[in-house]
Amino acid sequence: MGPYEYLALLAACLLITAPLEIVLGVRVYRQARRLGLTLLCTGVVFVAWDLLGAVLGHWDYHPQRISGIHILGLPLEEYLFFLVVPICAILAFEAVRTTIDDVGAWLRRRVGRR
Amino acid sequence: MAYGYTLLCAVALALTFGLERVLRTGVFRSRVYWVAMAIVAFFQVLVDGWLTCRPIVTYAEEQFSSVRFGCPDWAVFTAGGMPLEDVAFGFAMVTQALMWWVWWGRRLAAAPDRGR
Numbered sequence: 001m002g003p004y005e006y007l008a009l010l011a012a013c014l015l016i017t018a019p020l021e022i023v024l025g026v027r028v029y030r031q032a033r034r035l036g037l038t039l040l041c042t043g044v045v046f047v048a049w050d051l052l053g054a055v056l057g058h059w060d061y062h063p064q065r066i067s068g069i070h071i072l073g074l075p076l077e078e079y080l081f082f083l084v085v086p087i088c089a090i091l092a093f094e095a096v097r098t099t100i101d102d103v104g105a106w107l108r109r110r111v112g113r114r
Numbered sequence: 115m116a117y118g119y120t121l122l123c124a125v126a127l128a129l130t131f132g133l134e135r136v137l138r139t140g141v142f143r144s145r146v147y148w149v150a151m152a153i154v155a156f157f158q159v160l161v162d163g164w165l166t167c168r169p170i171v172t173y174a175e176e177q178f179s180s181v182r183f184g185c186p187d188w189a190v191f192t193a194g195g196m197p198l199e200d201v202a203f204g205f206a207m208v209t210q211a212l213m214w215w216v217w218w219g220r221r222l223a224a225a226p227d228r229g230r
Contacts, residue, residue, distance in 0.1 A: 006170050013161060034222050038214040045129075046207050049122060058119040058177045065170045085204075086211035088157070093150040093212050100146055 005065040006077040010084045017091045026094035028087070038090065043082045050078050119178040123202035130206045130213075139216040147212060151205075158204045159183070162196050169193035 001008060020026050028035060053059055054074055061075050069076040134142065141147040165171045167185035172193065181198040185191040 005168070006165075009161065009164060009170070013157075031219075031222075034215070034218045037218045037222075038211060041214040041218075042207065042211040045210065049126065053119065053122065056118050056177075057174050058122075059174065060172045062168070062170050062172065065168065082207075085161075085207065089150070089154050089208040089211055090215050092153050092157075093146065093215070096150045096153070097146045100149060 002064065003067050006061075006075070007067060007080075010077065010080050013084050013088050017088045020091040020095045024095055024098060026091060026098055028091050028094055035087070035090070039083055039086055042086050043079075046082050047074075047079065050074060050082070116176045117178065119173070119197070119199050123199045123206070126206040127202055130209050133210060134213060137213050137217045139213045141209065141213055141216060150212070151208065154204075154208050155201075158201075159196070162200050162204065166196045166200070167191040167193055173197055 021029050051072060051074060061078075066075045066077055071079060163183070163185065166173070166182075168191060178197045178199045182194045183196040183198075185193070185195040
């Protein structure tokens, strides 16, 4: 894996959640404007925190497990992290919203049958 | 300063609850939010566990509580695992993302001619 390990982990997060959009049919990527504005509002704060944490020495990165591309002193992967993780969380949130009534009804039927 | 990460986590939690007072999305009263957060927490243990057990990200011991979740006893893992503070970091980031998602959803729906 070497220098692609962190990138591969982020790619895996996107791959695992992709069926929520493609199969389950939640509309997250397809609301590009809403998603972009959400990622911007969240990203600004958390990238700032990440920069601060790196400057203050709260954390560091294993040099052999990141691509080596840095922007303002932070690995490229860290910026992607603040896009990928919110996207996955929003997909989960929309998937729960879409299915919660059906799952609830199914659980009630199961319990009622006992 | 020692416990710097711990302190910033406390600030982030306060900002998260403060942001909800401004945006008024109602996420904390919604069942969908809490179920989603439980699912997110499960995957955070996997992903953050990998990041901190391998490790890809390393933490300065004196900057956090030193409470870690630990790692499976596998040869690929050589570090201590997820700091307790990462739970707060993840909670703050994901909650803020979901609050903005709900807020922008309402805002853009109120002006449908601008498209989604």
